[in-house]
Amino acid sequence: MDMSKSIYLTTAIDYVNGHPHLGHAYEKILTDAIARFAHSCGNPVFFLTGVDEHGQKVQQTAEKRALSPLAYCDELAVVWSQFIEKLGICNNDYVRTTQPRHQKVVSAILNKLYKEGHFYKESYRGFYSAKEETFLTEKDRLPDGSFDPMYGEVTELIEDNYYFKLGEHQQWLIEYIESHPDFIYPESRKNEVLGFLKKEKLEDLCITRPVSRLSWGIPLPFDSEFVTYVWFDALINYMSIAAAHGDLQILKLLDLTPEDFPENGQEQMEIWPPDFQVIGKDIVKFHAVYWPIMLKAIGAPFPKRLIVHGWWQKNNQKMSKSTGNTVDPIAVINEWGLDAFRYYVLRELEVGPDGNWTDSGFETRYQVELANGLGNLVNRSLSMLNRYRDGIVPAKNDELKNETEIIVQNTFKSYQDIKIQGALIKIWELIYRANQYVDQTAPFKLAKQPEQAQRLDEVLYNLVEICRILAVILWPIIPETAEKIYSQLGLNTQPDLWSESFWGKLTPGHKVNKPMPLFPRRDLNKK
RNA sequence: CGCGGGGUGGAGCAGUUGGUAGCUCGCCAGGCUCAUAACCUGGAGGUCAGUGGUUCAAGUCCAUUCCCCGCAACCA
Numbered sequence: 001m002d003m004s005k006s007i008y009l010t011t012a013i014d015y016v017n018g019h020p021h022l023g024h025a026y027e028k029i030l031t032d033a034i035a036r037f038a039h040s041c042g043n044p045v046f047f048l049t050g051v052d053e054h055g056q057k058v059q060q061t062a063e064k065r066a067l068s069p070l071a072y073c074d075e076l077a078v079v080w081s082q083f084i085e086k087l088g089i090c091n092n093d094y095v096r097t098t099q100p101r102h103q104k105v106v107s108a109i110l111n112k113l114y115k116e117g118h119f120y121k122e123s124y125r126g127f128y129s130a131k132e133e134t135f136l137t138e139k140d141r142l143p144d145g146s147f148d149p150m151y152g153e154v155t156e157l158i159e160d161n162y163y164f165k166l167g168e169h170q171q172w173l174i175e176y177i178e179s180h181p182d183f184i185y186p187e188s189r190k191n192e193v194l195g196f197l198k199k200e201k202l203e204d205l206c207i208t209r210p211v212s213r214l215s216w217g218i219p220l221p222f223d224s225e226f227v228t229y230v231w232f233d234a235l236i237n238y239m240s241i242a243a244a245h246g247d248l249q250i251l252k253l254l255d256l257t258p259e260d261f262p263e264n265g266q267e268q269m270e271i272w273p274p275d276f277q278v279i280g281k282d283i284v285k286f287h288a289v290y291w292p293i294m295l296k297a298i299g300a301p302f303p304k305r306l307i308v309h310g311w312w313q314k315n316n317q318k319m320s321k322s323t324g325n326t327v328d329p330i331a332v333i334n335e336w337g338l339d340a341f342r343y344y345v346l347r348e349l350e351v352g353p354d355g356n357w358t359d360s361g362f363e364t365r366y367q368v369e370l371a372n373g374l375g376n377l378v379n380r381s382l383s384m385l386n387r388y389r390d391g392i393v394p395a396k397n398d399e400l401k402n403e404t405e406i407i408v409q410n411t412f413k414s415y416q417d418i419k420i421q422g423a424l425i426k427i428w429e430l431i432y433r434a435n436q437y438v439d440q441t442a443p444f445k446l447a448k449q450p451e452q453a454q455r456l457d458e459v460l461y462n463l464v465e466i467c468r469i470l471a472v473i474l475w476p477i478i479p480e481t482a483e484k485i486y487s488q489l490g491l492n493t494q495p496d497l498w499s500e501s502f503w504g505k506l507t508p509g510h511k512v513n514k515p516m517p518l519f520p521r522r523d524l525n526k527k
Numbered sequence: 528c529g530c531g532g533g534g535u536g537g538a539g540c541a542g543u544u545g546g547u548a549g550c551u552c553g554c555c556a557g558g559c560u561c562a563u564a565a566c567c568u569g570g571a572g573g574u575c576a577g578u579g580g581u582u583c584a585a586g587u588c589c590a591u592u593c594c595c596c597g598c599a600a601c602c603a
Binding site for chain 1: 529530531532533538539540541543550551552558559560561562563564565566567568596597598600601602603
């Protein structure tokens, strides 16, 4: 692996004009787990997330509140970045599409593509709903030919706009996706995109909005009558931040220099291309079709993998603010703790399919898997070591070494394949095995028989060592808990490197600390 | 015929390249007492939606039918 280039991960950037919800939290935590695993493997990591701030809805809401759009965005940016912090995300940068560094890159790209003949200007005649501020298509017509009253008054309108030629890109994109089976994950999404590309003719993408209709956007550098369409603007964030951190490959491509980003100082990182771009299934088309075409036109290498995750429902119904069928991540974290939340969303579903949140499911996983499983194992292991050996780690012993190593390897492979749920299932096999081991060896009985002292030492070593290894392999998922385990083990290092998961790293004679419940048990009946 | 995803013991889910159907919860019985009234063992419970096919062998491949759920341009 090329160690000079960082593993580059991105999430979709969130549209600020909304409120952070479970879906946003899930995507961030999922990406965070992948990022932490990459770090754990010893790679430099660059993890980007951020917000998308342009567009009609922001402009409207700002107007309603008598604020400038930017002042309104400044307010929201705080809310969103606090949300990221609350989730324990280890991102290296936070992009806002209103930042000059981003706008510079968007302008550079627009200029380049314009000069190279990828755009053309054309008038569009269509039926426009002023109420919804959108053009309607034939598909929006009701069976009787009229438009739904929800669109208000619909008028026929002629509007000029710039378009990005996509037609010529359709064929190579199909071939690219077919010859790079890892490009879109999971496979079902890849098939969906291929199906679409093969069946439908790609229509040229409108990349502007007239200023008269929408002013809150990045001005088109070669025509002041227009601003850039939000999606064209938003997708570029992945590249603009690489440029802003001095990625020479991108700078050169866009004819920019590090001096164009004075706020960055002298930093020069190798970031591009992204290794993982994590998105929701709703925006597959933008990332699997428009985005590669944009990159091809720009001449930039493609992202390695697009990770498409599913959506959450609650109680098998679509989450919706209007019906109150929602999950507030902040409230859950405040009540149950960050790691319980992170664990649940990653354990509940594999990456790809939709998930279903239920409060009782969450509580059960907390109680059974975290409190009674992981928490109790660490607690009883450390407690016995303290009680029988004054907390001093006995001589090394390899009784469970093989079993543990197999599980650790399987877990590693699952992480590598982005099978996070699978990784957690395997990790819990180790927890069950360790609890079973306690029962089989009964250290509490050995402790009463002086002639069994050595056997007791062996058992205790195996238990404590497993607790330590668990911390290492769980760190990408539940970093706070992993660090707590290390701290209870009296270790002053961090469980953030996979190489720490090798058996036998706990040295005899080391003194551990007293255990504290990692996940305090709850009396669920009282709720 | 719009696209996609699903239908596996009471509930929620795993099932990699086809080879005796697993897990968690719940239920019943037993064991243990180090531990967060936690832990361990055993048991009951499924014709893997239906039908047809390929195969020595299919939940796992093919065909078809039924049912559920998302998506269909800015909502992760």
